[in-house]
Amino acid sequence: MAKSLIIMLHGVGSNGDDLAGLGSHWAPALSGAAFASPDAPYHFEHGAGYQWFSLNGVTAQNRPARVAEAREAFDDTLRSIVDAHQMSDQLNRVVLVGFSQGSIMALDALATGRWPVAAVVAFSGRLASPEPFTPATQTPALLIHGHADTVIPWAESESAALRLIAAGVQVKTQFEPATGHTISGQGAQTAVKFIADCLK
Numbered sequence: 001m002a003k004s005l006i007i008m009l010h011g012v013g014s015n016g017d018d019l020a021g022l023g024s025h026w027a028p029a030l031s032g033a034a035f036a037s038p039d040a041p042y043h044f045e046h047g048a049g050y051q052w053f054s055l056n057g058v059t060a061q062n063r064p065a066r067v068a069e070a071r072e073a074f075d076d077t078l079r080s081i082v083d084a085h086q087m088s089d090q091l092n093r094v095v096l097v098g099f100s101q102g103s104i105m106a107l108d109a110l111a112t113g114r115w116p117v118a119a120v121v122a123f124s125g126r127l128a129s130p131e132p133f134t135p136a137t138q139t140p141a142l143l144i145h146g147h148a149d150t151v152i153p154w155a156e157s158e159s160a161a162l163r164l165i166a167a168g169v170q171v172k173t174q175f176e177p178a179t180g181h182t183i184s185g186q187g188a189q190t191a192v193k194f195i196a197d198c199l200k
Contacts, residue, residue, distance in 0.1 A: 003032030004093040004118070004199050005085045007078060009102030011124075013049040015039050019099060022183065026192045032197070036081045039101075040074040052099050052105045064130040065194065067108050095195050097121040099183060100152060104128050107160060110169065119198035121191045123183050126152055127160035137168040142194045144187040146179025170172050 004028070008019035016037040023035030040050035053070040057156050065118045078096075082088050094117045098106035103125020109115040116136035141164060145157035156174055161171045174190050 002085055002087075004030065004034070004095065005082065006030065006035050006095045006097060006195065007081055008035065008037040009052070009096060009098040009106055010037070010050070011100030011102055012040075012051045012055060013044040013047050015049050019097070019102075022097075025188065026195070029135035029192045030181045033095075033199075036085070037082060038077050043079055045086035049182065063128045067128050067134070068130055070105065071108065071112075071114070074109070078109075091115065091117050093118055093199065095119045095121065096200065097123075097191065097195075098124060099123045100108065100181065101179055102147040103172060107141070107164075108109055110139055110141055111164065111167070119125060119133055119195055121194065122157070122160070123187060123188050123191070124149055124152055124157075124181050125157035127163055133163065135164065135167050135169050137170075139168055140170040140172070140198060142172045142174070142191060144174045144183075144189075144190060146176045146181070146184065148178055148180045150174065 010018045011053045016039045020037040040052045042051050044051045053066040087094055094108040097158050106120050107122050107127045108129040110120045111133040113136040115173050117139055120141045133178035143157040143161050145154040165168050
């Protein structure tokens, strides 16, 4: 049985395969870890991929309600993975890694305290959850964002970090001057080291 479980949460319009390669890249540094990279529960309206919630007509005002509505299907997805790996009573050995919309959902799982996991890593994300936040404060977070991101501004991760810290979460950040809306090699390296430290 795996000693730990890393669940990768892809961005909108993508699919689980998109982040699966990162898992195989990280595996040597995380001995005994299992990796899961599910498809999000909903079909993307504008292409072949999947989404955690719809972006149609999304605004800063209605986004928190969409995130809240997405929780049930998100939790069902995670629960089936955690159960399949026999980790439901060992969430302290589970790590959530999100990119973009996957980060929004991972940070929501953290901010609500629904998933008291070992760690959360959010690449190119934002904290879009309805307040108040009730996090599991024993779960540390790493937020990585590129200054050159034109899809989700890096200031969203800066704001997320400040609000999570105010709610009692231990947060580390890494802002990368030349990185766009993607996971850089440097970001991937920082993340795997952070995950390994959190699972020690």
